Amino acid sequence: FGSLAEKVQRDPSFSTLSSDDISYFKGILGEKNVVQDEERLAIANTDWMHKYKGSSKLLLQPQTTEEVSQILKYCNSRSLAVVPQGGNTGLVGGSVPVFDEVVINMSLMNNVISFDKVSGILVCEAGCILENLITFLDNQGFIMPLDLGAKGSCQIGGNISTNAGGLRLVRYGSLHGTVLGLEVVLANGDILDMLGTLRKDNTGYDLKHLFIGSEGSLGIVTKVSILTPPKLFSVNVAFLACQDYFSCQKLLVEAKGKLGEILSAFEFLDSKALDLVLNHLDGVRNPLPPTIHNFYVLIETTGSDETYDRQKLEAFLLHAMEGGLISDGVLAQDMNQASAFWYLREGVPEALMKAGAVYKYDLSLPVEKMYDLVDEMRTRLGDSANVVGYGHLGDGNLHLNISTPQYDDRTLAQIEPFVYEWTSAHRGSISAEHGLGLMKANKIFYSKPTATVKLMTSIKKMLDPKGILNPYKVLPHSIDSHS
Ligand code: FAD
Ligand code: MLT
Ligand code: ZN
Missing domain, CATH: 3.30.70.2190 (Alpha-Beta Plaits)
Structure with a gap:
């Protein structure tokens, strides 16, 4: 499938892992949370769709925010690139390494910190699996304001980092509304405590929003405060x-x-x-x-x-x-x-995976135009592919999926850039809820003006000057041709 992967070069400014690095990590995390086992790494290197494959040789499992901070501080000083990884259910190649980046797996940070039954505010660690939070809240008479098919594996930190939409957004709104606070570790190891539990707080810029949907490119989310609605029977x-x-x-x-x-x-x-x-x-x-x-x-x-x-x-x-x-x-x-x-x-999504190769598009479009794209795609591809439409109609979010027996460049060339041009022409978004990841980092201009992308790039440079956090993802590999 190699030829379908986004063609990127390894950034030569990143170091390669040494035995001293491994010893350092063992010193701070302990032997068992520094994982070099090939089977575990194979899983962490491969995305849910089996479409993107990295070649990381190291997976770290921090148990506390301080450990995340120490890891990032060290990686930053050594110029070691990292990929934050939650449940690895992302659909845009954002959660797996592209080359040899170190995987920072959040699954051991899975504690509920507090739950306030009066306000419905839940504070927990980022590695909590969504379904476990749903069960925890159910026992308290509350629900999570988001739900999605991947709930059994995805983590709240991953949900926040992708700004996941899902099945309840039409009622409870996006995570930009329900997340009240975050704790985030920056690339240099600094810990940003924005873990507020207030519905209203207009003291300056609301920086947590930068991290909601930034796909691990600006910091690692370690703790979350979220407003949960009561369970109605x-x-x-x-x-x-x-x-x-x-x-x-x-x-x-x-x-x-x-x-x-x-x-x-x-x-x-x-x-x-x-x-x-x-x-x-x-x-x-x-x-x-x-x-x-x-x-x-x-x-x-x-x-x-x-x-x-x-x-x-x-x-x-x-x-x-x-x-x-x-x-x-x-x-x-x-x-x-x-x-x-x-x-x-x-x-x-699971049925599509079983059917063969799948080209997955996640688009926001005006509801009245949305399905025209599915029809047009069917006309373009004829009998060579099964073109499928589904999604969150209540949110104007179409999942256009094209299923074929296997991936091939000819099919891809018939789909792209047509699908992005069509979406852009209708003032839609080329990523409604899955993010950009590796798949669409270079396609951002279909949905965002150059000046906006430049500002995003400046913010990235300011927060992560060496670019160690989830490199090759989200932002375009070059913006020169668009300036
Ligand atoms: P991962 O896949 O591990 O990571 C996703 C991104 O977030 C990566 O860029 C990663 O680097 C970053 N990241 C992860 N954890 C952290 C952290 N703690 N700090 C900083 N960055 C982090 N998405 C929707 O929006 N709506 C849906 O309805 C939906 N349904 C799905 C159904 C299925 C069957 C599947 C497989 C996926 C679905 N998705 C959906 C996509 C995916 O589940 C979501 O994007 C989910 O939010 C990802 O969570 P995760 O923990 O698996 O994150
Ligand atoms: C869904 O709504 O089912 C998810 O976003 C996954 C997908 O698009 O396939
Ligand atoms: Zn969806």
């Missing part, structure tokens, strides 16, 4: 079929207006995406009779009054059915059925 999930994309769109507008405060998710997948799930994942079935529908929508409502919420949803669905927006649909009768419906949507 009336949850309903409907799995619906629509004949055309226009109906999905109209359904969204209606849902926002008529379900209002109880709407907690509005996801869609096209019939090709559903077919992939049905054909490649075990234990799944289509809850709707086997008629061909072109689109499927999953609507979730979350509220505090079972009778009222159910009535409201049923009235909405009846109205939508009578108006022809929905051609069929089913309302989950219990939690198991609700989870099964969710799996039909959340299982799409």
Whole structure:
């Protein structure tokens, strides 16, 4: 697959690892948290999609912020490049080394520090796995304001560093709103304590926002303070079929207006995406009779009054059915059925992986134009590929995925730069929620003006003058041609 990887040269200003370095790290972390085992390294060097592969020879597992600080201080003085790594579920080649960068694995920093039941504010370490936080909060009567298919492995620090969106953003907003504070270690080892637990704090620039979505390029997130909503017990999930994309769109507008405060998710997948799930994942079935529908929508409502919420949803669905927006649909009768419906949507990335090679695009576009791109891509690629559309319709976020038996440059050349040019022409974003990583570092100009990228580059230089933090990712390898 090599030819598909972004072609970058190893930065010669970085040192290579020596035995003295290893001894130093063993001195601060202890023998067992300095990992040189080949099997462990092979996993850390490979991304979730098996598309990007580095050749790191060292993985470090700090247990405290002070250890992270000592590691970075040392790496900075030695010019050793590093990659912060959470659950390694990132989809843009950002979480794995490109060459021999040292992997800083955050999984041992996995403690909940405090939870305030009055305010709903959770403070925890960055290596906490999202699903563990969800379970912890569930016992307290709260939920995380974000949820995503990778919850079993991704870490809150990784979520924050990618500014992950996910399945609940339509209701609870982005992490820029729910994260109240962060503790971050800078490239030189300085610890920035911004771990506030206040809803309101207008004392100067709100620097935590720089680190939300900066993909480990400006600092390592070590602790997090996040506002969590109370768990409401009336949850309903409907799995619906629509004949055309226009109906999905109209359904969204209606849902926002008529379900209002109880709407907690509005996801869609096209019939090709559903077919992939049905054909490649075990234990799944289509809850709707086997008629061909072109689109499927999953609507979730979350509220505090079972009778009222159910009535409201049923009235909405009846109205939508009578108006022809929905051609069929089913309302989950219990939690198991609700989870099964969710799996039909959340299982799409895994099903795509099982189907073969996948070219993955994560775009923000005006909702009314969004699906035109899928249609155009199908016309371009003909029978040579399976073009699939799904995503967070409620947030204007399309996941355009192109599935082929294997990767090849000819297919890639038909997809790119077309997909980026199309998105740019419609004033969309080439990364709605996955970040830029290695995959799209050089494509940033499709979504950001040169002056903005220059300022980002200056900020990077100021915070990480030697560029040791996650090199080759996020920012373009050169901005000269754009100035
Ligand atoms: P990693 O993959 O390990 O790292 C991601 C980036 O963050 C890298 O650049 C890494 O260097 C950096 N990083 C990690 N931890 C830290 C830290 N503590 N400090 C500084 N930098 C750090 N994304 C969405 O937005 N919405 C979705 O719905 C969604 N669904 C997904 C479903 C599946 C099945 C999969 C495989 C992925 C999905 N993703 C989704 C993408 C991915 O899960 C998210 O980007 C997630 O937030 C990454 O978390 P992680 O802990 O795995 O981070
Ligand atoms: C999703 O919404 O399923 C994720 O972002 C993963 C993907 O885009 O495949
Ligand atoms: Zn997504």
